[in-house]
Amino acid sequence: xxxxKLLGRPRKNRxxxxxxxxxxxxxxxxxxxxxxxxxxxxxxxKTNPQFYHSYLYPVLPFHFGNYVxxxxxxxxxxxxxxVVAISTIVGSIILGSGAAFVFARFDFFGRTFLFxxxxxxxxxxxxxxxxxxxxxxxxxxxxxxxLVLILPYIAGSTILTVVIMRTFVEQLPAExxxxxxxxxxxxxxxxxxxxxxxxxxxxxxxxxxxxxxxWNDYFWPLLTITQNNLRTVPVGLTYFQGQNSxxxxxxxxxxxxxxxxxxxxxxxxxxxxxxxxxxGLPT
Amino acid sequence: xxxxxxxxxxxxxxxxxxxxxxQPRRKRRTHRHTWLLYVVLLPVFGLLALTNYYPAFSGIYHxxxxxxxxxxxxxxxxSHLKDMLADSLWWQSFxxxxxxxxxxxTLGWIFPLLAAELIITxxxxxxxxxxxxxxxxxxxxxxxxxxxxxxxxYDPNNGLINKVLHDxxxxxxxxxxxxxxxxxxxxxxxxxxxxxxxxxxxxFLAGLQNIPAAIFxxxxxxxxxxxxxxxxxxxxxxxxxxxxxxxxxxxxxxxxGVASQILTGGGPNYATNVPVLEAINAAFNEDRWGYGxxxxxxxxxxxxxxxxxxxxxxxxxxxxKDLASAVN
Numbered sequence: 177x178x179x180x181k182l183l184g185r186p187r188k189n190r191x192x193x194x195x196x197x198x199x200x201x202x203x204x205x206x207x208x209x210x211x212x213x214x215x216x217x218x219x220x221x222k223t224n225p226q227f228y229h230s231y232l233y234p235v236l237p238f239h240f241g242n243y244v245x246x247x248x249x250x251x252x253x254x255x256x257x258x259v260v261a262i263s264t265i266v267g268s269i270i271l272g273s274g275a276a277f278v279f280a281r282f283d284f285f286g287r288t289f290l291f292x293x294x295x296x297x298x299x300x301x302x303x304x305x306x307x308x309x310x311x312x313x314x315x316x317x318x319x320x321x322x323l324v325l326i327l328p329y330i331a332g333s334t335i336l337t338v339v340i341m342r343t344f345v346e347q348l349p350a351e352x353x354x355x356x357x358x359x360x361x362x363x364x365x366x367x368x369x370x371x372x373x374x375x376x377x378x379x380x381x382x383x384x385x386x387x388x389x390x391w392n393d394y395f396w397p398l399l400t401i402t403q404n405n406l407r408t409v410p411v412g413l414t415y416f417q418g419q420n421s422x423x424x425x426x427x428x429x430x431x432x433x434x435x436x437x438x439x440x441x442x443x444x445x446x447x448x449x450x451x452x453x454x455x456g457l458p459t
Numbered sequence: 460x461x462x463x464x465x466x467x468x469x470x471x472x473x474x475x476x477x478x479x480x481x482q483p484r485r486k487r488r489t490h491r492h493t494w495l496l497y498v499v500l501l502p503v504f505g506l507l508a509l510t511n512y513y514p515a516f517s518g519i520y521h522x523x524x525x526x527x528x529x530x531x532x533x534x535x536x537x538s539h540l541k542d543m544l545a546d547s548l549w550w551q552s553f554x555x556x557x558x559x560x561x562x563x564x565t566l567g568w569i570f571p572l573l574a575a576e577l578i579i580t581x582x583x584x585x586x587x588x589x590x591x592x593x594x595x596x597x598x599x600x601x602x603x604x605x606x607x608x609x610x611x612x613y614d615p616n617n618g619l620i621n622k623v624l625h626d627x628x629x630x631x632x633x634x635x636x637x638x639x640x641x642x643x644x645x646x647x648x649x650x651x652x653x654x655x656x657x658x659x660x661x662x663f664l665a666g667l668q669n670i671p672a673a674i675f676x677x678x679x680x681x682x683x684x685x686x687x688x689x690x691x692x693x694x695x696x697x698x699x700x701x702x703x704x705x706x707x708x709x710x711x712x713x714x715x716g717v718a719s720q721i722l723t724g725g726g727p728n729y730a731t732n733v734p735v736l737e738a739i740n741a742a743f744n745e746d747r748w749g750y751g752x753x754x755x756x757x758x759x760x761x762x763x764x765x766x767x768x769x770x771x772x773x774x775x776x777x778x779x780k781d782l783a784s785a786v787n
Binding site: 199 | 462494495496497499500502503504506507509510511513514515517519528560570574577578580581582583586590593594596597598599600601602603604605607608609610612617619622623651652653655656661665710713714716717721734735738739742743748751752754755756758759762763766
């Protein structure tokens with residue numbers, strides 16, 4: 177930046193041109209990346225005749241009725257996914273934050289061993305547990321219930337919560353906790369009044385990761401849920417696609433509806449996630 | 460307390476004493492309530508035992524049995540492993556994920572890296588933010604929605620790709636992309652083109668933005684151009700990020716399966732078959748639960764092995780020498 181000043185005007189013009197070229201290339205890349213989603217939005221408002229007549233461009237009148245039609249079919253999937261996602265978030269934050277607090281702030285027999293026992297599960301892929309867990313859940317009679325989804329999801333999110341939150345809480349200055357202890361705060365008070373409020377960024381991150389997990393997991397709900405009204409959004413959506421494969425307006429309206437929750441939560445919570453990525457990565 | 464430390468040096472003694480007093484007290488407290496700590500951990504381990512430890516061990520254990528759920532399962536010894544070694548579909552599925560992996564760590568990194576480099580070249584902070592947001596938006600769409608939209612783009616009759624090919628006079632290139640064994644895998648690889656809305660992009664961008672501006676200024680003063688800077692400063696500094704992404708790519712590709720399942724079902728003629736689908740298929744469609752469990756366990760071992768190898772490869776640190784050579 178300083179060199180421009182030294183080198184004078186011709187350099188400055190070249191700089192400007194470079195900036196314009198760079199911005200143009202980036203615009204092109206962004207457009208290519210976003211195009212399928214713009215196409216989805218535009219098509220979601222068309223009837224089939226409109227679609228065949230004007231394939232790429234929006235045409236009036238818009239048919240918002242497509243969204244009503246799509247929602248009527250997708251509603252049960254949304255109910256399941258919402259119930260499962262909320263249970264997962266609440267369950268994993270309760271279980272995970274307590275364990276993370278214990279691991280980060282107390283010395284006790286087996287502390288490292290027990291932590292490693294949890295962290296090692298991050299390396300176990302879902303394919304490995306998929307088949308045995310399915311048979312186990314079948315023996316317990318949990319297939320075609322919401323519990324068959326909630327239990328493994330809480331477990332998965334708890335593992336993440338414990339590992340991420342423990343690292344975070346350990347980095348908080350010990351003086352904070354010592355001072356509150358001096359003031360007579362017990363373990364629970366420290367956890368509730370100090371650790372939880374301070375860990376809000378981590379809670380935000382874990383919440384986002386849990387929602388993304390529930391909204392993207394495919395094989396487990398595909399195999400464990402066969403009753404249509406208990407299906408989750410990802411599995412239900414493929415079923416919905418099979419039903420509406422040539423009714424393009426409602427089809428794309430359905431895709432749009434299914435995307436809304438994740439888009440909203442990304443907008444609200446990605447700040448936490450991005451700070452996590454930018455703040456530093458495990459080596 | 461910290462403030463008083465700074466202003467009144469003699470008070471530090473008091474603070475230290477307080478701390479010294481605190482230590483044993485804290486220890487006593489924790490010792491008195493140790494059982495409470497285990498009570499907090501108990502439900503966590505209870506749940507993990509149910510959903511993770513038991514299934515993982517059960518899977519490995521039953522790899523050595525002809526698993527017949529609900530009936531007694533005869534011992535199979537190593538016969539599943541022998542079957543696996545002789546299973547040509549299994550090996551073929553590894554060729555496929557090999558191709559997916561190579562594609563992912565080359566083109567799947569070049570585009571995000573290019574985009575990240577272009578963004579940090581912009582001088583306007585505002586524009587940097589706008590382009591980062593626009594480029595990352597597709598990342599926020601659900602996986603299944605992304606896949607179903609691409610499924611439509613490849614549609615032989617009404618799909619965007621064939622329509623555009625017809626419109627620009629290249630109709631002879633139009634084909635059934637997902638239904639043709641020669642183009643099916645390539646079509647899966649092209650999903651999400653230009654692959655910028657991804658974790659590598661976020662990580663590259665964060666890495667590049669964290670490089671102190673002083674280094675660039677020094678390099679610029681010494682006459683290092685933009686290209687030179689890329690090879691001599693940016694790439695070496697991103698070394699750690701590349702390694703992390705490499706391990707993540709291994710873990711991801713060994714679990715690759717949803718795209719195949721939704722767009723092609725592993726076909727046509729096994730052209731997009733992958734290990735995960737093999738394992739699921741063996742168990743759920745062929746009732747070979749023991750064999751499916753074996754395949755699942757082998758995938759776990761492969762992930763452990765390959766991650767360990769990658770992590771143990773000593774990374775060349777972006778040290779003073781690199782920076783010096785960048786500047787010279």
